Amino acid sequence: MKDRFADRLLAWYDQHGRHNLPWHQDRNAYRVWVSEIMLQQTQVATVIPYFEAFMARFPDVHALARAPVDDVLSHWSGLGYYARARNLHKAAAQVDEEFNGEFPACQQQLESLIGIGRSTAAAIIAQAFGERATILDGNVKRVLARYHAVPGWPGQTSVLNQLWAHAETHTPNNRARDYTQAIMDLGAMVCTRSKPKCEACPLSAGCQAYANSETRLYPGSKPKKAKPEKATWILILEDAEGRILLERRPPSGIWGGLWSLPELDPGYGSEELQEACERELGITCSDPDLISGFRHTFSHYHLHIQPARLPVVHNTQVADTDRLRWLHRDQALALGLPAPIRTLLTEPEQTALL
DNA sequence: GAGACGTGGTA
DNA sequence: TTACCAAGTCT
CATH class of the missing domain: 1.10.340.30 (Hypothetical protein; domain 2)
Known part of the structure; x- marks a missing residue:
């Protein structure tokens, strides 16, 4: 038939x-x-x-x-x-x-x-x-x-x-x-x-x-699994000329190959950020200014993003490279940025609304 | 085969 | 606020 x-x-x-x-x-x-x-x-x-x-x-x-x-x-x-x-x-x-x-x-x-x-x-x-x-x-x-x-x-x-x-x-x-x-x-x-x-x-x-x-x-639903929780520090390192440090992410993994803001291990306390910047990035900063953090949900986990603004006092170690760049905000926004990072750079005071 | 991989709309 | 899901594929 x-x-x-x-x-x-x-x-x-x-x-x-x-x-x-x-x-x-x-x-x-x-x-x-x-x-x-x-x-x-x-x-x-x-x-x-x-x-x-x-x-x-x-x-x-x-x-x-x-x-x-x-x-x-x-x-x-x-x-x-x-x-x-x-x-x-x-x-x-x-x-x-x-x-x-x-x-x-x-x-x-x-x-x-x-x-x-x-x-x-x-x-x-x-x-x-x-x-x-x-x-x-x-x-x-x-x-x-x-x-x-x-x-x-x-x-x-x-x-x-x-x-x-x-x-x-x-x-x-x-x-x-x-x-x-x-x-x-x-x-x-x-x-x-x-x-x-x-x-x-x-x-x-x-x-x-x-x-x-x-x-x-129909169709039958996917079996549910609890999403793991992760956390990270996201750094807004801004020098006296208003330039921000951007970092290229590794070629695979979340946001692979995109430009983003530098991250630090979530194990650091807020008072340790300054020292960590000096040691890991070779950048001298003054006291961190914490922006309200937010949780971003990915397909398989929740990520607590804690942004910290760090005014750069002295920078000689980091030049423009394939992995790190000092850019003004408008230049940074022309790069391929992940959506939450773009929002963070565009309207830092509203990121808590994410 | 199961997990990883983004974001915005919908309930 | 949170979970679920949408013109799937790769590892």
Whole structure:
């Protein structure tokens, strides 16, 4: 018997779908790729301004490949998951060199590029090249988990495999580009996480969760674990000319490769900060001025950030290097900074509101 | 397979 | 205030 899933979905998409997103204009593999990477774990409204600015600065894969990675990271500043930006830069060089600047229309070759996994490769094939490929992102997982009443958390391999199998089954042979956009649009606009608009859904007649009034139960939720608590001192070292010391973070780990403010071990008491600056950074400061600290929550832990302003009395040890730089605030804000650090530099008195 | 990796919206 | 989650991938 014929599966009406795709036909109903496409009919809905023609009337209600999103047809004018920025990456739908001047569509090519490069623009689709950048948009797909930006959209990983990130909502459309957040991505749009970043995409526009990124395209203005890096209009094609060659421009991206030859740009300094600092430039790429600064355009990613505030978007999060910075490994995406570092990988984007690496993959651009791969495409430029190994594929002569042309993206392959092949799932396996696309997945050989760092940062492109199974779903993103499929999205590029469908969106950029218009060929049949099956995606499975958060939207599709939610739609399919409900439609087929697939129990369990999609992070579990067995659940994930079932969802992939359903996704493959429903993917039609025609209109690949529209179908992938359609099922994502349905998940984002109708089959939402909370309060889904089932009365407006083209698939409600076949939806098992809807039939049982159990849309709330799908997809299954992730097992909860307590987040560990961490703490750190964040230093605002400001010299007499109003320059601040910036430090480049290690290439991997949280905020990898971004510029930030120097940190000190949380074990130091506030009265020990002065001495620690002298010993560890070679910078002589006067008494620290503590700004109200705040807690910043990451995916896997809570971080207590305690900012300390330290007026620099004497500085001869630290020159401008690849890792440390003295910059005025406006210059610092032009670097790729993590969002909380940017806020701290912009409005230090309000960071407690974070 | 489980943990790491950001940020902003939502309840 | 806090937990959860969103166009996932890498280690």
